[in-house]
Amino acid sequence: MTAEHSLLVFPVGHYVGERHPEEHHVVRVGLTHQRLTADGFGVWVIAHGSEEIGKGLWTLEAVFDLAEAAGLSGVPDLVATMIESGLLVTVAADRDAACRFAATYRLNPMLVGLGNTDREPDCYQLGLPGLPVAVLDRTAYELWQWSRVAPSLWHTCMVREKVLAGLGERVAAADLVEGLLGDLRELLASGCAFLDLAEQR
Amino acid sequence: MAGAKLLFPVGHDLGAFHPGDGESGPVQQVRLGSELVELSDSEFLVWTLAHGLVDDDGQSVPITEAAILDYADEPGSVHSLAERGLLVEVVPGSPESVQFASIHQLLPLAMGLGNSRDQPWLFAVGLLYRPLVVMTGAMYDLWQWAHLSPNLWLACRELAAVATGAGIADPEQTEPELVLAGALGSLHQLLALRVACLDTRIEGL
Numbered sequence: 480m481t482a483e484h485s486l487l488v489f490p491v492g493h494y495v496g497e498r499h500p501e502e503h504h505v506v507r508v509g510l511t512h513q514r515l516t517a518d519g520f521g522v523w524v525i526a527h528g529s530e531e532i533g534k535g536l537w538t539l540e541a542v543f544d545l546a547e548a549a550g551l552s553g554v555p556d557l558v559a560t561m562i563e564s565g566l567l568v569t570v571a572a573d574r575d576a577a578c579r580f581a582a583t584y585r586l587n588p589m590l591v592g593l594g595n596t597d598r599e600p601d602c603y604q605l606g607l608p609g610l611p612v613a614v615l616d617r618t619a620y621e622l623w624q625w626s627r628v629a630p631s632l633w634h635t636c637m638v639r640e641k642v643l644a645g646l647g648e649r650v651a652a653a654d655l656v657e658g659l660l661g662d663l664r665e666l667l668a669s670g671c672a673f674l675d676l677a678e679q680r
Numbered sequence: 681m682a683g684a685k686l687l688f689p690v691g692h693d694l695g696a697f698h699p700g701d702g703e704s705g706p707v708q709q710v711r712l713g714s715e716l717v718e719l720s721d722s723e724f725l726v727w728t729l730a731h732g733l734v735d736d737d738g739q740s741v742p743i744t745e746a747a748i749l750d751y752a753d754e755p756g757s758v759h760s761l762a763e764r765g766l767l768v769e770v771v772p773g774s775p776e777s778v779q780f781a782s783i784h785q786l787l788p789l790a791m792g793l794g795n796s797r798d799q800p801w802l803f804a805v806g807l808l809y810r811p812l813v814v815m816t817g818a819m820y821d822l823w824q825w826a827h828l829s830p831n832l833w834l835a836c837r838e839l840a841a842v843a844t845g846a847g848i849a850d851p852e853q854t855e856p857e858l859v860l861a862g863a864l865g866s867l868h869q870l871l872a873l874r875v876a877c878l879d880t881r882i883e884g885l
Binding site: 493494495496497498499500504505507510524587588589590591592593594595596597600601603604607608610612624625627628670 | 709795797812824882
């Protein structure tokens with residue numbers, strides 16, 4: 480395994496479907512439509528992560544392994560092309576890299592809230608009416624709930640810093656990014672939100 | 681070209697919040713712009729009905745105040761929702777509809793699934809591998825791009841300019857007022873399935 484393989488990977492963009500008769504997939508990133516082959520789309524989907532890992536780390540190595548197991552071909556080249564075109568972004572496992580990532584991207588929510596329950600008030604269900612999709616804890620839910628009004632993920636970290644300060648807890652925004660990336664992974668893997676460029680609106 | 685007064689719900693549905701304190705009952709929450717607002721049960725019923733209704737034959741019913749009151753006799757809730765900006769009455773094609781579109785945004789809440797070999801003129805929206813609603817290419821374009829514009833009216837103007845630049849001659853695609861009127865006329869089918877929602881315009885986003 481190379482050092483590159485240990486990088487975290489995140490998919491960027493809003494999936495806007497297949498196009499026929501051209502026979503390709505389209506993902507919108509910022510103001511641009513990016514085209515993907517069927518195998519490229521498979522890699523992009525795999526980069527979202529797996530619901531089994533929850534808030535855990537999802538690396539390029541995991542993407543290579545799963546893509547290979549799925550029988551996708553030319554995965555290293557596909558990944559390189561998608562990183563270059565902005566459909567995938569890699570993040571080194573250090574605080575500075577995570578802060579740069581958080582400042583560059585924003586999150587857009589999908590689906591609607593289906594509420595929590597008296598029995599499990601910290602479990603929030605998302606989905607569509609009659610069609611539950613995911614259950615989130617409070618921090619992931621709040622990231623989803625307010626993402627529309629947050630111009631970047633970094634903005635959310637600063638808000639979290641202020642909220643904690645109000646509760647008498649002093650934690651710098653930069654020290655909150657790692658936790659936010661865990662919430663983000665959960666939202667992406669469950670299809671409840673998508674990443675987009677912070678500066679393209 | 682103006683038609684019936686239609687009601688549109690505004691805000692992102694967050695669901696029923698249970699405080700979990702063993703005392704307070706649940707309250708329906710909606711995000712409206714940067715505000716979290718709470719709806720009473722009757723307000724939530726009216727707000728939900730305003731997303732879309734079908735008649736006994738399964739056909740969509742135009743969402744007018746009268747149609748909603750037929751289902752739920754709650755005129756007080758219609759009034760309180762309108763006062764809080766959660767319900768807006770609009771006549772598609774009217775000058776007021778442009779004002780409405782200038783202070784609201786249309787947000788996608790699902791994935792676009794694209795078209796198909798069999799029906800390349802229709803585009804689906806839903807969950808991955810699970811289409812929920814189909815629409816024309818023009819409406820699909822508005823659905824996917826509108827949230828990147830500062831407001832729905834600018835989104836209609838931009839789509840009309842793109843259509844004009846592409847050499848399209850159909851005024852329903854090249855005249856911003858007609859693009860907006862067409863969108864408002866078919867918007868409830870997206871709202872009903874929650875694949876999109878209207879929101880108040882937020883400066884800078």
